[in-house]
Amino acid sequence: MTDSHVPPLAAFAAHLRSQQVDLTERWMKAVFHDADLTESDRLTYEQLADHIPNILDEICSVLENQDLDHAGAAIERDARLHGKLRWKQGYRIDELVRELDLFRQMLTGAIVEYSEVRPSFTRRHEERARHFIDEAVSFVTLTSIREVVSERDRKIDDYTGQLERANHELTLKQRLVGELHESRMQITRSVVHDLRNFLNVFSMALQLMSRAPSKTETALALANRQAADMKTLVDELVEYAVVLGDTSPLALERFTLRDLFDELAISCESAIEAKGLRLQTSFDIALTEVVSNRLKLKQVALNLLTNAAKYTRVGQIELTMTAVENDCWRLRVSDTGVGIGASDRERVFKEFERATDDDIPGAGLGLAIVKELCRVLEGQIRFDSQEGEGTIFEITFPMRLQGD
Incomplete structure (x- = not known):
């Protein structure tokens, strides 16, 4: 089939495909030289190119069929992947919009260059080509932005969840520390109380022995009972400390x-x-x-x-x-x-x-x-x-x- 039998937009699409490498490099050069796109300086050739060659090929399919829906699913898939990758690479939304606008400008320039050497490619054809390119690039831009926003929201949700969990754990730890402090104070109060009682009774036993030697046996029995009670107290405290401290x-x-x-x-x-x-x-x-x-x-x-x-x-x-x-x-x-x-x-x-x-x-x-x-x-x-x-x-x- 000769060129005269090929629809003008399809012929233009074939031209874009034949110039795909040159057009991609032209776009990357524009990105590298744009003062507003600081993140691109850190990317390799492959990282920057990303899914743009695929998107360019899908735009050619749109031109051939003069219908965005024909390649809509493929464009949406690659646009989402592009947006997700740019998010991981640290792009801001305005930088993403800017690089895709440079992509649109590059394709618009290709329309002008093509029409200058193809008299049969009329102004009406130029307008139709620009319409489909603008529509496709806008769809790519919107889809990529949505993916960036979605990734950002997921990240915010993750951070929010981590903060909520950390806050919950902190609250629990604060409560445990408070309970532990109160428990230790209770231990102190209990032991001091029992020690005071023990000393009082023991003192009474000693006084009884000194004042009434005939009641020494009674005093010793009293002291021995109190000593046994204190041993029970200490044994319980030690047992509880061992139980709580056993983390094996x-x-x-x-x-x-x-x-x-x-x-x-x-x-x-x-x-x-x-x-x-x-x-x-x-x-x-x-x-x-x-x-x-x-x-x-x-x-x-x-x-x-x-x-x-x-x-x-x-x-x-x-x-x-x-x-x-x-x-x-x-x-x-x-x-x-x-x-x-x-x-x-x-x-x-x-x-x-x-x-x-x-x-x-x-x-x-x-x-x-x-x-x-x-x-x-x-x-x-x-x-x-x-x-x-x-x-x-x-x-x-x-x-x-x-x-x-």
């Missing part, structure tokens, strides 16, 4: 619950009976092996049993282990002690909470230790209590803990 991975082992149950019964029976109480035990024979941390489970049970014995004057302490559904087992410790009033149920697991009407030794950390250990062992705590009638604690543990 949970060590899991396979063991039989029956062995743990028998060990607990033997270790607690004498102390419970020494108070004139009975220890009732019940073990579900359906329970076999578990995978957990044996020492921490023992620590939970001992704290519950010790706490029950502290607050029970008459009656019994009951220890049971039973199998429950969903591959779990339950530890149950009940007593016939003083019980917990309705107004006190919210604070039973808090640090340094003790029955205010009873002279009970210790720092009031037993149930706080139980709560922290159950968090580590994935235990679910439930308790029921009636003031003056006793308390029941039930903790449901998984048969098999999963390691980290």
Whole structure:
């Protein structure tokens, strides 16, 4: 087919394709020499050219078909890629607009050059070519800008999310620091209070021995009791400090619950009976092996049993282990002690909470230790209590803990 049978705009498109390399280099030269485009100086030839050759080829398709929709999808794809890359390269929106305007000017200049050597390419053809080029470049510019704005918004959203998370973490840390400070102050107040009481009673015992030698035995008994109470206080403080400070991975082992149950019964029976109480035990024979941390489970049970014995004057302490559904087992410790009033149920697991009407030794950390250990062992705590009638604690543990 001769040139005379080729539509004028299609012939012009073929000319642009044949000059693609020269036109691209001409455009890049204009970009490099533009004083307003500072970011382009840092780019290599390939980085600057980017998708412009592809876009130029797609504009040629528009001219051939005299329809922007014919290559619209391809132009939109490459324009988006161009905008995203320019965003990553640090371009501002005004710089992106400027370089694409230089691209339009370069194509407009190509129209003038082509018409000067092609008399058959009339003014009407020039206007049509300019119309499609302007329409296509405007579409490229708008699409690229939208992509830049979209990338910027995503980045802002990311930064906003990071700031919100950082602010949330900071708030939590501030709250934890505040709670830690209050906890430490509570420790100080509690220890100072108990130490003062200990020293007062100990001083009274010494005065009793000096003023009434015949009552030395009574004074020594008083001093020994107070020393034992202080040992209980210190032991609880040390145990709680160890529990809170243990950040090592949970060590899991396979063991039989029956062995743990028998060990607990033997270790607690004498102390419970020494108070004139009975220890009732019940073990579900359906329970076999578990995978957990044996020492921490023992620590939970001992704290519950010790706490029950502290607050029970008459009656019994009951220890049971039973199998429950969903591959779990339950530890149950009940007593016939003083019980917990309705107004006190919210604070039973808090640090340094003790029955205010009873002279009970210790720092009031037993149930706080139980709560922290159950968090580590994935235990679910439930308790029921009636003031003056006793308390029941039930903790449901998984048969098999999963390691980290």
